[in-house]
Amino acid sequence: MEKPVIALKVDVDTYAGTRDGVPRLLDILKEAGVRATFYFSMGPDNSGKAIRRVFTRKGFLRKMLRGRAPSAFGLPTMLYGTLLPPPMIGSSFPYILKSVEHMGHEVGIHCWDHVKWHDLLPWMPKKTVAMEIGRACARFEDIFGRRTRTTAAPGWTITADSLEIQDALFLSYSSDARGTSPFYPVLGGRRFTTLQIPTTLPVMDEILGENGITAENINDYYLSLLSPGLNVHTIQAEREGKAMAWLFADLIGRLKDSGATFITLEEAADEFGRNAPDAPLSMGEMPGVIGNVAIQGLDVPPPELFP
Template sequence: MENLIYQWPQGKKCAVSLSFDFDGESPYLWRTRNTPSNMLGEWEQRRFGPRQGIYRILDILKKYEVRATFFIPGVIAEKYPQAVEQVAKHGHEIGLHGYLHERVDQLTKTEVEETFTKSKEIFERLLGKKTFGYRSPSWEMTLETFEVLREHNIIYDSSMMGYDHPYWVDDLPEIPVQWLLDDAIFFRYTGGGPGSYPPQNPAVVMDAWKQEFEGMKRYGGLFLTTMHPWISGRASRLMELEQLILFLQRDSDVWWATCEEVAAYHRSHYPDQFRETIGVN
C-alpha cells in the first residue's frame, strides 16, 4: 500500500491524546473471581488509584487545561461514583472498559454483551450520556466483541495496534494504542517473583516517550499514551507527567484531542482510506 502521511487538522504534524485506564482493583477482582484470595496487598495497592491517584492526575490536567479520555470499568463507577463524577465534571471524556475488567477472549459472546449492557447502563445513569467509545480490558479483542460494539452503537474502539494513526476496522474507527506508550510495562510492580522486574526510572521512560513523540511528528502519527491512576498516580511519576505535558504544550505542531474527537475527525476526513477488514487468517 502507498505510504500515505495522515493529515491532521490545522496542518498540525501529529495528534496528542492522553488516556487513562481507571482500573483500580477491577483486574484483581476479575483474576480472583473463582478463587477468592486472602491476600490484601495488591488489592490495596490498586485502590490507591481511586482513592488518591485519580485526584492528583485530575489536578495536573486541570492545571494545564488538558482534556483527556478515561476508560472505566463499570464496577469502578459503582464503587467510586464520586471519583467518576469528578472525572466527568472536569470535562474529560469517559469510555467503556468492561464491567469487571473481563478479558473478552475468555468470555462467550453473550457474556461480552452482558458486560456492555451492564456498564452502559451504569454510565448512562451517572453521566446522562448515551454514546461511548470503548477500550478492551488488557487490549485483547475478538471478532465477536467487534460485533457487540456495532450492536451497542459504540462510536470507536481503542484497543488495537494495526497502524499508529486512526484507521477503520470494518465500519468502526480504531484509535490505536501501543505498548511503548503504556505506563504498565515500565512501572507495574506488585511484588517479587519470577518475571517481575523493579519499576523503571520515570525520567528514562519520559525520555523514551519524547523520542516516540518526535517520530510521530515525522510520520503523522497519533501519540496516545495510556496511564493507570494506580500506577502513574505515584509521586515521582506525576512529576514526570507534568514535565511531559509541559514538553508537549511547548510544541506548536500538536493537535490536542480526546479519543472521541480523534474518532470524529477520522470519520469526517477519512471515510474511504485506511480501511481494514479484520480477521484471524
C-alpha cells in the same frame, strides 16, 4: 513540519485507581490546561485474581516487579477478589466519575470486570460478552444519565464477538488496539463498523526498567518516539495517577514546551478518522507486553478454542 498531536487515553482499572489516581490526574491536567479521555471500569475490582497470570503468562511476575506494581496498586488491590471481597467501583464513586466529565474531559467505558475480560474473553460465550458490556453500559447510564459513546477493551483484548457487540451499540468509536492510525477493523475476513483509534505509544509499565529506560530518562524516550500527526498515549490511573504522577506531570510540561497540541479521542476521531481505511486486526505479541494484544495490521485466523 507538522507538529505532534497528543491524545491522552486514561485507563481506570481499579477501585483505588478511581478513588486516588483519578483526582490526582485531574489536578495535573487542570494545571496544564489539557483535556483527556477517561475509560472507567464500572463493576467489581477483582484485581487479586490476576495472580493466576503468574502461572499462565511467562514473564508476568518479572514485569510486575520491574514496573513497581506493589507501590502502584497497593496491597489491598492485589488481594481484592481473593482474600478480600471485591469492591464495586462505579457505584462507590459516582461523584468522581461525574467530576471528570464536569471538568471537560471525555468519559467512556473500560469494562465491567477488568480481570475477567482481560483473562477470559477468548473463552466467553457471546451471551457472556454481551452481559459484561451490558452491565457496564447500565451502570454508566445510571451515573451519567446517557449512553456511552466510546469503549476501550481491557488489556487491548478483543474477539469477533466483542467487536460485533460494540457495533450493535452504535458507538462513535472505540480504542481497543495497538497500532499507528485510525482504522476500521477486519477480523477473520469480516469488516466491523466501529472506528478504532489505536494506542500508538508504549505504555509505561511495558518499558520502564527495560533496555536502560529509567524514571530519569523515560520522558526523553517518549519525546523521541513522537511523530507528526496523531499520537495516542495510554496512561493508567493506578500508575501515572499515583506513584508516577510526578513523571506524568513532567511529561505533559515537556510536551507542551515542544509545541505539541492535545486533543481528546473524540476529537481525534473527528479530525483523523475521516476516510479511515480498513485494516486487519488480530491478537498477537508485542515487544514488552505480557500476553497477546489486538494489533492493527496483524492478519491471523482466530484460534480454535473449542475444536
